[in-house]
Amino acid sequence: MKILVVMEHSRGAWHRMSWETLAAAQALSADVEALVAGHETGELAQELARKRLSRVHAMESPLLAEYTADAFTATVAGAVERIRPDLVLFPHTYQSRDFAPKVATRLGRVLVSDVIRLRDDNGLVMTRQLFQGKLNADYRAAGPGPHFASLQAGVGRADAVEAGSAEIVTVRLDHGEPSRAVPHPPFRESSRAIDLTAAELIVSVGRGIKEKDNIGIVEDLARALGAELAASRPICDNGWLPMERQVGSSGQTVAPRVYLAAGISGAIQHLVGMKGSKTVIAINKDPDAPIFEIADYGIIGDLFEVVPALSAEVRKIKG
Amino acid sequence: MKILAAIKQVPARDTQLRVDTDARWIEEPDASEINEPDAYALEEALRLKEAHGGEVIALCAGPEAASQTIREALAKGADRAIHVEEDALHRFDVLGVARILAAAAAAEKPDLILTGLQSDDLGSGQTGVVMAELLGYAHATIIMQVEAQGSGIRVKRELEDGWFQHVDLPLPAVLTIQSGINRLRYATLMGIKKAKSKEVRKLTAAELGVPPAASVVLDRVYAPLRVKRTVMIEGPAAEQAARLAAILRDEVRVL
Numbered sequence: 001m002k003i004l005v006v007m008e009h010s011r012g013a014w015h016r017m018s019w020e021t022l023a024a025a026q027a028l029s030a031d032v033e034a035l036v037a038g039h040e041t042g043e044l045a046q047e048l049a050r051k052r053l054s055r056v057h058a059m060e061s062p063l064l065a066e067y068t069a070d071a072f073t074a075t076v077a078g079a080v081e082r083i084r085p086d087l088v089l090f091p092h093t094y095q096s097r098d099f100a101p102k103v104a105t106r107l108g109r110v111l112v113s114d115v116i117r118l119r120d121d122n123g124l125v126m127t128r129q130l131f132q133g134k135l136n137a138d139y140r141a142a143g144p145g146p147h148f149a150s151l152q153a154g155v156g157r158a159d160a161v162e163a164g165s166a167e168i169v170t171v172r173l174d175h176g177e178p179s180r181a182v183p184h185p186p187f188r189e190s191s192r193a194i195d196l197t198a199a200e201l202i203v204s205v206g207r208g209i210k211e212k213d214n215i216g217i218v219e220d221l222a223r224a225l226g227a228e229l230a231a232s233r234p235i236c237d238n239g240w241l242p243m244e245r246q247v248g249s250s251g252q253t254v255a256p257r258v259y260l261a262a263g264i265s266g267a268i269q270h271l272v273g274m275k276g277s278k279t280v281i282a283i284n285k286d287p288d289a290p291i292f293e294i295a296d297y298g299i300i301g302d303l304f305e306v307v308p309a310l311s312a313e314v315r316k317i318k319g
Numbered sequence: 320m321k322i323l324a325a326i327k328q329v330p331a332r333d334t335q336l337r338v339d340t341d342a343r344w345i346e347e348p349d350a351s352e353i354n355e356p357d358a359y360a361l362e363e364a365l366r367l368k369e370a371h372g373g374e375v376i377a378l379c380a381g382p383e384a385a386s387q388t389i390r391e392a393l394a395k396g397a398d399r400a401i402h403v404e405e406d407a408l409h410r411f412d413v414l415g416v417a418r419i420l421a422a423a424a425a426a427e428k429p430d431l432i433l434t435g436l437q438s439d440d441l442g443s444g445q446t447g448v449v450m451a452e453l454l455g456y457a458h459a460t461i462i463m464q465v466e467a468q469g470s471g472i473r474v475k476r477e478l479e480d481g482w483f484q485h486v487d488l489p490l491p492a493v494l495t496i497q498s499g500i501n502r503l504r505y506a507t508l509m510g511i512k513k514a515k516s517k518e519v520r521k522l523t524a525a526e527l528g529v530p531p532a533a534s535v536v537l538d539r540v541y542a543p544l545r546v547k548r549t550v551m552i553e554g555p556a557a558e559q560a561a562r563l564a565a566i567l568r569d570e571v572r573v574l
Binding site: 069073098108113114130131135136138139140143147181184188200201225233234237238244249258294296300305310313 | 330332333336338345412413414417439440441442443444445448449451452453457458459460461477478479480481482483484485486487488489497498499502532533534535536537538539540541542543545546547549550551552556557559560561563564566567568571573574
C-alpha cells in the first residue's frame with residue numbers, strides 16, 4: 001500500500017501532528033511518501049529525507065508562502081494525481097480541516113476525517129467517533145484508491161518516526177491562479193493573562209454546571225485545592241468564563257499533575273487538550289460519558305452534591 | 320444579501336443512544352434538537368440580514384421529524400425553508416450529503432451559505448467545505464466574525480492555540496461557523512405564530528439526482544472499549560467526596 005502523508009508546517013516549523021501522522025503511516029506500510037508544500041521548503045525537505053520514506057515531494061511556489069485553501073488544494077490534488085497513492089493521510093489540524101475535504105472532493109473521493117485508529121484488516125479500517133465520543137464507528141475503504149483520511153492527535157507517536165534516507169523530488173509550480181481568499185497575518189487577541197500550562201492542579205468545569213451562577217461551587221473547589229480554574233468550550237462560548245480559561249483543541253493544551261473534570265462529557269476536542277495529565281478525575285452524572293474512558297478516578301453522581309462536599313473534605317484535610 | 324443557512328437536526332444532547340440491530344446506525348432518538356454550531360450559523364445569518372437587508376433561507380436535509388428544527392428556524396426569523404426529506408441520511412456519505420445540499424442551494428444562487436463547523440452526530444466537519452468545492456464558491460472555516468466589506472466580506476478565522484486571522488473573501492462564499500460567534504436568540508410568540516404561514520419547500524435526494532454513494536462504508540457502530548482501568552468511587556455523595564479527598568491525600572499526594 002502506497003501512502004502519501006501531507007505534512008504541515010508554518011514559518012519553517014513542523015506541526016507536531018505531522019510527525020504523528022507520518023509515524024502512523026510507517027506503522028501501516030513499507031511504502032510511505034511525504035509531501036511538503038510551501039515557498040523555500042529546502043530545509044524542511046532535507047529533514048524529511050532523513051526519515052524512512054520512499055520519496056519526499058517538495059512542492060515549491062511563491063503562491064504557497066501563506067496558506068490558502070485554493071493554492072493548497074490545487075497543489076495537493078495535482079500531486080495526488082501524479083503520485084497515485086492508495087491512501088492519502090493528513091494530520092487532523094485546523095488547516096487540514098480547511099482544505100483536505102476540498103482536495104478529496106475535487107478528485108471525486110470522500111475524506112474520512114478525525115480518525116482515531118487506523119488498521120489493516122483485509123483492507124483499510126478507519127475508526128472515528130460519533131456523537132461527541134459516545135459511540136465509535138469503523139469505516140472501510142471500498143473499491144480502488146486513492147482513499148483519504150485525516151488523523152486525530154495520538155494515532156501515531158511523533159518519537160516513533162523511523163529514520164532512513166529518501167530522495168527529494170522538487171516540483172516548482174507555476175500554476176498562476178491567485179487565491180480568491182486573501183489572508184491577513186495571524187494575531188492573538190491579547191497577551192494571555194492566564195497560563196494554564198504551568199498549573200500543577202486544574203479543576204475544570206463543563207456543560208453539566210447548567211448555569212453561570214452555579215460556577216461558584218467549582219471555583220470554590222479550585223480555591224480549596226489551590227488549583228487553577230479551567231473550562232470546556234461551551235462554558236466559554238456562553239461567556240460564563242473567559243476564553244483564556246478554555247482547555248481543548250481551540251484552547252490551551254495542559255498536562256498538570258491532577259486534572260479534575262466536573263460536568264465535562266469529554267468530546268474529543270476537549271480530550272486532546274488534557275489527556276497528557278498525570279491523573280484525571282471525572283465527576284459526571286452520565287455513566288457513558290467518554291471522559292470516563294480516560295479517567296483514573298471516576299465518580300458517577302450529581303456534581304451539585306459531590307463538588308461542595310469535596311471542597312469541605314479538602315479543607316478538613318488541609319486544616 | 321441572500322443568505323442560506325444549512326442546518327441539521329441531531330439527537331438531543333442528553334438523550335440515551337441505542338445502536339440499531341445491524342450496528343450500522345442508531346435507533347430513532349427520544350428527543351432531537353438543532354445541531355448546536357448550526358444554531359450559531361442561523362443566528363449569524365439573521366444578524367447579517369438585519370444589518371444589510373435581504374433574505375434568510377433555512378436548508379435542512381433529514382427525515383420528516385426534522386420539520387421541528389425547520390419550524391424553529393422559521394420562528395426565529397428565517398424567511399422560508401427548503402426541506403430535503405430523506406429518512407435514512409446516514410446511507411449517504413459526506414460527499415453524498417453535500418451533493419444533496421449543494422444541488423438544493425445552487426437553484427437559489429445565494430450570496431452566502433452559512434453552516435456550523437461540524438455536527439454533533441457524525442462530526443465530520445466537512446459539509447461546508449465540500450459544498451463550496453461542488454458549487455465553485457470560495458470558503459473559510461471556523462469563523463468567529465463576519466463583516467460586509469465592499470462587494471465581499473471580511474471574516475475572522477480561528478486558528479489553533481489562541482491565534483486568529485482575518486481573511487477577505489469575494490461573494491458568493493461558504494462559511495463554517497464556530498459555536499460562540501454570537502448570542503443565540505429565542506423565538507418570540509409572534510415569531511412562532513408567523514412561522515406557521517411561511518413556505519417550506521419539500522424536495523427529495525432522488526429529485527435532486529443524488530443516489531446514496533459509498534466509496535467508504537460505515538461497517539460497524541459500537542460503544543467504545545474502555546482502555547483505561549478507572550477506579551470508580553461508589554456510594555452517596557458525601558462518601559464519594561470523602562473517599563476522593565483521601566485518594567488526593569494518600570495516592571495522588573497533592574494534599
